[in-house]
Amino acid sequence: MSEKILLIDGHSILNRAFYGLPDLTNSEGKHTGAVYGFLNILFRILEEEKPQYLTVAFDLHAPTFRHKMYEAYKGTRKPMPEELREQVPLIQEMLTAMGVKIVTMEGYEADDILGTLAGRSEKKGMDVTILSGDRDLLQLATEKVMIRLPRTVRGKTTIEDFHAEQVLEKYQVTPPQIVDLKALMGDSADNIPGIPGVGEKTATKIIAEYGSVENAHEHLEEIKPNRAKESLREHYDLAQLSKALAAINTDSPVEFDYEQAKLGNLYTQGAFLLCKRLEFKNLLGRFDSENAQPQQQLQEFFSCSDLSGCETLFDKAAKQEYVGVSLVAEQGQVFGVGLALDSEEVYFIPVEGLLTENYLCGKLQQLLQKSSHGALTICSMDVKSMLKYVDGEDFGEIFDTGVAAYLLNPLKSSYTYDDIAKEYLNGRLLPSREELLGKMTLEKAWQQSEDGLVNMACYMAYTALVSREPLCEALKETDMWRVYTEIELPLIFTLNSMEKWGIKVKGEELKSYGERLNIRIAELEQLIWKQAGEEFNINSPKQMGIILFEKLGLKGGKKTKTGYSTAADILEKLAPEYPIVKDILEYRQLTKLKSTYADGLEKVIERDGRIHSTFNQTITATGRISSTEPNLQNIPVRMELGRLIRKVFVPEDEYVFLDADYSQIELRVLAHMSGDEKLIQAYREAQDIHRLTASQVFHVPFDQVTPLQRRNAKAVNFGIVYGISSFGLSQDLSITRKEAADYIERYFETYPKIKGFLDELVEQGKKKGYVTTMFGRRRPIPELKSSNFMQRSFGERVAMNSPIQGTAADIIKIAMNRVYKRLKEEGLRSRLVLQVHDELLIETYKEEIEQVSAILEEEMKGAANLSVELEVDMHQGNNWYEAK
DNA sequence: CTTATCACG
DNA sequence: ACGTACGTGATAAGG
Numbered sequence: 001m002s003e004k005i006l007l008i009d010g011h012s013i014l015n016r017a018f019y020g021l022p023d024l025t026n027s028e029g030k031h032t033g034a035v036y037g038f039l040n041i042l043f044r045i046l047e048e049e050k051p052q053y054l055t056v057a058f059d060l061h062a063p064t065f066r067h068k069m070y071e072a073y074k075g076t077r078k079p080m081p082e083e084l085r086e087q088v089p090l091i092q093e094m095l096t097a098m099g100v101k102i103v104t105m106e107g108y109e110a111d112d113i114l115g116t117l118a119g120r121s122e123k124k125g126m127d128v129t130i131l132s133g134d135r136d137l138l139q140l141a142t143e144k145v146m147i148r149l150p151r152t153v154r155g156k157t158t159i160e161d162f163h164a165e166q167v168l169e170k171y172q173v174t175p176p177q178i179v180d181l182k183a184l185m186g187d188s189a190d191n192i193p194g195i196p197g198v199g200e201k202t203a204t205k206i207i208a209e210y211g212s213v214e215n216a217h218e219h220l221e222e223i224k225p226n227r228a229k230e231s232l233r234e235h236y237d238l239a240q241l242s243k244a245l246a247a248i249n250t251d252s253p254v255e256f257d258y259e260q261a262k263l264g265n266l267y268t269q270g271a272f273l274l275c276k277r278l279e280f281k282n283l284l285g286r287f288d289s290e291n292a293q294p295q296q297q298l299q300e301f302f303s304c305s306d307l308s309g310c311e312t313l314f315d316k317a318a319k320q321e322y323v324g325v326s327l328v329a330e331q332g333q334v335f336g337v338g339l340a341l342d343s344e345e346v347y348f349i350p351v352e353g354l355l356t357e358n359y360l361c362g363k364l365q366q367l368l369q370k371s372s373h374g375a376l377t378i379c380s381m382d383v384k385s386m387l388k389y390v391d392g393e394d395f396g397e398i399f400d401t402g403v404a405a406y407l408l409n410p411l412k413s414s415y416t417y418d419d420i421a422k423e424y425l426n427g428r429l430l431p432s433r434e435e436l437l438g439k440m441t442l443e444k445a446w447q448q449s450e451d452g453l454v455n456m457a458c459y460m461a462y463t464a465l466v467s468r469e470p471l472c473e474a475l476k477e478t479d480m481w482r483v484y485t486e487i488e489l490p491l492i493f494t495l496n497s498m499e500k501w502g503i504k505v506k507g508e509e510l511k512s513y514g515e516r517l518n519i520r521i522a523e524l525e526q527l528i529w530k531q532a533g534e535e536f537n538i539n540s541p542k543q544m545g546i547i548l549f550e551k552l553g554l555k556g557g558k559k560t561k562t563g564y565s566t567a568a569d570i571l572e573k574l575a576p577e578y579p580i581v582k583d584i585l586e587y588r589q590l591t592k593l594k595s596t597y598a599d600g601l602e603k604v605i606e607r608d609g610r611i612h613s614t615f616n617q618t619i620t621a622t623g624r625i626s627s628t629e630p631n632l633q634n635i636p637v638r639m640e641l642g643r644l645i646r647k648v649f650v651p652e653d654e655y656v657f658l659d660a661d662y663s664q665i666e667l668r669v670l671a672h673m674s675g676d677e678k679l680i681q682a683y684r685e686a687q688d689i690h691r692l693t694a695s696q697v698f699h700v701p702f703d704q705v706t707p708l709q710r711r712n713a714k715a716v717n718f719g720i721v722y723g724i725s726s727f728g729l730s731q732d733l734s735i736t737r738k739e740a741a742d743y744i745e746r747y748f749e750t751y752p753k754i755k756g757f758l759d760e761l762v763e764q765g766k767k768k769g770y771v772t773t774m775f776g777r778r779r780p781i782p783e784l785k786s787s788n789f790m791q792r793s794f795g796e797r798v799a800m801n802s803p804i805q806g807t808a809a810d811i812i813k814i815a816m817n818r819v820y821k822r823l824k825e826e827g828l829r830s831r832l833v834l835q836v837h838d839e840l841l842i843e844t845y846k847e848e849i850e851q852v853s854a855i856l857e858e859e860m861k862g863a864a865n866l867s868v869e870l871e872v873d874m875h876q877g878n879n880w881y882e883a884k
Numbered sequence: 885c886t887t888a889t890c891a892c893g
Numbered sequence: 894a895c896g897t898a899c900g901t902g903a904t905a906a907g908g
Binding site: 539541542560562565566567568588589592593596597624631632633634635636637638642666805808836837838839 | 887888889890891892893
């Protein structure tokens, strides 16, 4: 078997990968999608080809590189987008790290290098594979040289392969004749003129018959279409020039050492580190853990499993200024505690023997208690998750790595110790949880060997302790110190209290509600099947799309890449005409209620008869909190049938619910932040904002606004908060874009300062790369720099929305902290149990109703001092349905 | 493990 | 021309 060499057209493949994949960025906002795509294609081809040699050719001057497909279509030339340009050095660095030979040469394009190397290698008796996205290279195909052209269609990459034979099949000319073909037809993307009046069809015919431009010219009189004959006669010199331009130089003086191109182990340590830096998590798995991964200089950790040693440790910890703590626990089961006294003295205390779960949690509580420490600050990666295992509500000073890192960059999906070490400890690389434990659960890891667990616990405690200083510095640097200390840190305890109290749910009522739904669901199912003429899975959009749009022939064609869209807004337009659609919509609604709410909630009722949701503080990009397992922030309310579910959420005996929500907080925030006098005035006079907007926008007297006008104006107000676009508004109101644009224009005429304010936000976002809330919370917006219109537009809307949504989030967080503090300090039995973005639910002891109402009103209204009042609506009830 | 759908603010 | 409203989370299908 002969040897094989793989030659890659570097820029071309990078380009393919860039346009074929969504624009990936790592958590630092570095664009990495093209590099990732390149590596995936590379690995795939290597597996298929198994070559002995590999080399990648690059043009020396990247900026001359173009996206040919795009240009061929547009007929214009655009510079390489910045997102792609910055990835060129990255892929070269990656290839070099993998020991892959890169070839460039002054004065020659990558094409020429590839052509030359292909020729030389073939002469040596090798098989050659050229990987490129550029069809020009087809001229290089022979019996031994195969050109592989990857094509990305809807995210799937297929590869077209060409030996000489396949070129002939597809283009009716031999590979070298491709050059002659181009000489006649030209190639706008490559600036090859060709000759006028000759396109692909004619050119192919001529070359297939006469073999070359020169021979065709000799037989000029025989050339068939007259137009072509005359053109060739007149522009023969142009044809020859084009031919020269199209021909790839197969004899360039490139120096090439086959030894250096020998394919070795790609999975080197350097490549591993780079993959890690770029966050190619999927690729990391390819690396052989022994060869590639750097020797983890595991820090020296100590285990302590005897009672007196443990006591000593905690005593010592309590006397310090700072101590790093981690709790290794999962689903109520505790495995051990990590304790970092200083950077060199990190301990793991396993649950073992006398050191029981209870004992350890008790020690942790003592450490956290306010009374126990004078000047001690407990540093942890995630304080709230630790508090879950600790009693009491009177805690001392803490530092929370996760919350701090979240404020500094709220766009990350997680805040693990290895990421934080990398980012805030000078690129320090620690072994990640996955590297230590794999995909094992804690329990499995514990049973197998506690080594990984020990390391993880210690690294967590260590990182929490050591990264405190740089994180605090960064918070001060970015003017977020106050948001951190005055809003987020106290919020940890507020949320902890809410999670621990939970909310009482009537399980039996939930069950009967579900059964009631089931009766109707079964009816609808039969009804739908009957109308469809067959039984099918109504829950499958795929099956339903086929039934509706193919079998029953409803109009309203394709929408998604996988088939027909059967989303509610599409179906609703069809509902008046087709009864089956109405039934499907009702079926959807009921099954949603059944599975997500009736069944879903029942599953998470704990033994105390209450649901304990988790409120996540480090998820959203804007500063809101989110709720999981279950999500209690999306319990139905808009439709009556769904709203009934709220009747199962009840206060304990002797308690009632007090529900308080901010009235139009986001619009009020907008009024304040923009300083628009008209809007401020309107709120001061307690006017109906939507009606007022309607009267201004539609130029009608205030008291003659029709309900439709008011509804439209309300949508405009919402649109403003979301970062208005005429398309979005038109979609929402089912009007034309022109009309929507009209509404917006008149809105901005009415409230000129709002226009200025929003423009300023976008400008600030573009200039600084982030926008801020009233309290200084930041939201980075990397999309604003994108060359992609859609992405950039998204960035602009985000720039307009985030400060408003985020400021509202800040305000209610402040209110929560204040309410929590007042309830505690005034020794009340009432407690905060839920937050739903602009709403707080308090399980109120009946004798405290008056006092709690006053606290709620006072603290919610007083949470921020705006130029308009913060109005609060409050209701009382024996369940959530009544109280809302 | 991603996609479509739908619940909330 | 581009083809979207902002922010979330849970469920069921179907690779």
